[in-house]
Amino acid sequence: MTSLIQQTILLPKVSKKSSLLPLFSHKVAAGFPSPADDYIEVRLSLDEHLIPNKESTFFVRAKGNSMAGAGIFDGDLLVVDKSLTPSSGDIVIAVVDGDLTVKRLIKRGDKVILKPENPSFKDIEFKDGQELQVWGVVTSTVKKFV
Amino acid sequence: MPLALVDCNNFYVSCERVFNPRLEGKPVVVLSNNDGVAVARSNEVKALGIKMGEPWFKMEKIARQHGIIAYSSNYTLYGDLSARVMSILSTFSPKQEIYSIDECFLDLDGFDPQSLMTYGQIIRQAVKQSLGIPVCVGIADTKTLAKLANHCAKKGLAGADGVCDFGRLNDGERTVLFASIPVGEVWGVGRRITEKLLTMNITTVEDLRTANLERIQSQFSVVLGRTVNELNAIPCIELEEAGTPRQQIMVSRSFGSSVTCLADLSESVTYFTTRAAEKLRHDGSVAASVCVYIRTNPFKEDDPQYQRSMIVPLSRPSDDTTKLVQAALAGLKAIYRSGYNYKKTGVLLMGLQPKATIQPALFDDPLEQAKSDSLMHVMDAINKKMGQGCVGIAASGIRQRWAMRRERKSPNYTTDWNELPVAG
Numbered sequence: 070m071t072s073l074i075q076q077t078i079l080l081p082k083v084s085k086k087s088s089l090l091p092l093f094s095h096k097v098a099a100g101f102p103s104p105a106d107d108y109i110e111v112r113l114s115l116d117e118h119l120i121p122n123k124e125s126t127f128f129v130r131a132k133g134n135s136m137a138g139a140g141i142f143d144g145d146l147l148v149v150d151k152s153l154t155p156s157s158g159d160i161v162i163a164v165v166d167g168d169l170t171v172k173r174l175i176k177r178g179d180k181v182i183l184k185p186e187n188p189s190f191k192d193i194e195f196k197d198g199q200e201l202q203v204w205g206v207v208t209s210t211v212k213k214f215v
Numbered sequence: 216m217p218l219a220l221v222d223c224n225n226f227y228v229s230c231e232r233v234f235n236p237r238l239e240g241k242p243v244v245v246l247s248n249n250d251g252v253a254v255a256r257s258n259e260v261k262a263l264g265i266k267m268g269e270p271w272f273k274m275e276k277i278a279r280q281h282g283i284i285a286y287s288s289n290y291t292l293y294g295d296l297s298a299r300v301m302s303i304l305s306t307f308s309p310k311q312e313i314y315s316i317d318e319c320f321l322d323l324d325g326f327d328p329q330s331l332m333t334y335g336q337i338i339r340q341a342v343k344q345s346l347g348i349p350v351c352v353g354i355a356d357t358k359t360l361a362k363l364a365n366h367c368a369k370k371g372l373a374g375a376d377g378v379c380d381f382g383r384l385n386d387g388e389r390t391v392l393f394a395s396i397p398v399g400e401v402w403g404v405g406r407r408i409t410e411k412l413l414t415m416n417i418t419t420v421e422d423l424r425t426a427n428l429e430r431i432q433s434q435f436s437v438v439l440g441r442t443v444n445e446l447n448a449i450p451c452i453e454l455e456e457a458g459t460p461r462q463q464i465m466v467s468r469s470f471g472s473s474v475t476c477l478a479d480l481s482e483s484v485t486y487f488t489t490r491a492a493e494k495l496r497h498d499g500s501v502a503a504s505v506c507v508y509i510r511t512n513p514f515k516e517d518d519p520q521y522q523r524s525m526i527v528p529l530s531r532p533s534d535d536t537t538k539l540v541q542a543a544l545a546g547l548k549a550i551y552r553s554g555y556n557y558k559k560t561g562v563l564l565m566g567l568q569p570k571a572t573i574q575p576a577l578f579d580d581p582l583e584q585a586k587s588d589s590l591m592h593v594m595d596a597i598n599k600k601m602g603q604g605c606v607g608i609a610a611s612g613i614r615q616r617w618a619m620r621r622e623r624k625s626p627n628y629t630t631d632w633n634e635l636p637v638a639g
Binding site: 123124127167 | 346
């Protein structure tokens with residue numbers, strides 16, 4: 070009878086392990102302060118170096134070797150800033166027949182040329198009335214060796 | 216106090232076009248999760264008379280006829296581009312309220328009223344040039360009017376070129392313009408209110424603006440009264456800046472194909488609760504209760520219909536996935552009825568509060584709590600590093616038969632190294 074009564078009494082679960090509560094947590098300085106403490110600067114960031122305009126920068130993968138002469142090879146990563154206004158001589162991502170293409174932009178008078186940097190590819194010329202759509206300006210390429 | 220509402224044009228479609236220039240000038244539609252209904256339409260699609268929310272199976276024929284290109288929604292892409300748009304727009308005003316994924320209010324108080332049109336154009340060009348996303352700008356003295364001005368900018372009703380400044384209209388011009396716009400276009404005036412207004416002979420924006428305020432308040436609500444005031448350039452709705460923590464977290468989705476058995480529903484509810492719990496911990500909050508709901512497909516009119524939801528309170532607020540899943544599954548079990556084809560379930564975490572403010576309860580085991588915290592911490596860390604869903608509760612299933620159908624989704628151009636756009 071007594072055992073039955075005992076079973077119906079609800080008791081808070083008591084953990085067998087002791088639990089430690091931190092009462093006060095503070096690091097105590099031991100040893101000597103580093104002589105370099107006052108000279109620590111922020112570590113260099115590749116993002117910061119390559120991407121001044123964070124919001125308008127996109128990554129594009131290069132395909133083929135039409136820009137080999139400019140050091141852009143198949144599979145390279147192109148850093149592209151859409152906010153920049155393209156000038157003659159810039160390497161750009163342009164829209165040709167609905168596809169993205171990477172070429173050097175050359176403006177001569179009224180004529181606009183998308184110039185590959187590889188003798189086995191032909192220039193793409195834009196005459197009066199043909200509108201060239203520049204998608205963005207290539208600001209750098211990233212090449213991984215390992 | 217002038218303010219601007221900047222709204223992206225056909226945002227989801229515009230996002231797809233940024234990375235796929237071929238879509239320019241073509242009819243494009245973006246479908247909701249599960250390829251269900253149209254959630255974004257290009258102007259070409261709007262011209263074909265396809266409405267927002269129209270189910271895909273109903274427009275498939277007309278889509279084939281006109282070569283409509285349909286995409287599954289790619290919220291990863293839209294979310295990233297939205298963050299970029301909002302960040303660029305934030306540079307144009309000290310105060311910004313992000314109202315939705317594709318629109319925000321900018322405070323233009325103190326700007327030279329004469330230059331606001333030009334400023335609007337600069338804003339438009341900045342977003343267009345930086346991201347390739349077209350936006351429209353509506354400028355006025357209240358939020359309701361700015362919304363309306365944006366509508367006018369989009370439709371080219373007052374001045375072309377995507378910017379509309381009501382400050383440039385004199386009283387006569389405004390009366391003519393407002394009398395030409397149906398009252399349903401006003402922010403906060405939905406279909407039901409529009410119908411009731413119609414019976415009171417209030418059909419245009421101008422009718423509502425000049426309506427008797429007391430009559431509106433007594434017939435409808437204080438809220439619609441505020442709208443009338445706002446239409447009269449009396450600001451009643453404040454600009455809310457970011458930083459207010461979420462009040463609730465919702466994760467819900469339709470199934471790829473309908474689900475009938477409790478086991479499959481349990482898997483999906485477990486999965487959604489897991490996602491919601493992750494968001495909860497990201498915010499540093501705890502939830503006091505879990506609401507779970509299920510429903511059949513209302514578009515399948517021949518199927519028997521059923522929908523039900525249940526709120527399950529927790530014994531104490533928690534951010535522990537296992538506890539939240541337990542509660543959600545208990546709720547699901549209580550509302551589940553066999554014999555129905557379920558199309559959608561959802562989980563809503565409610566009564567959120569910052570974790571740091573909760574009181575420990577008398578019978579709490581601090582060791583248990585610490586264990587739960589470190590388990591959740593490890594789970595989140597692994598999933599962040601190895602990809603979403605890498606580690607989870609086994610009850611969410613491995614095959615996930617209920618998973619979403621997203622057959623026409625575009626690549627994650629901006630968030631996945633393997634899916635970057637390619638230039639030849």
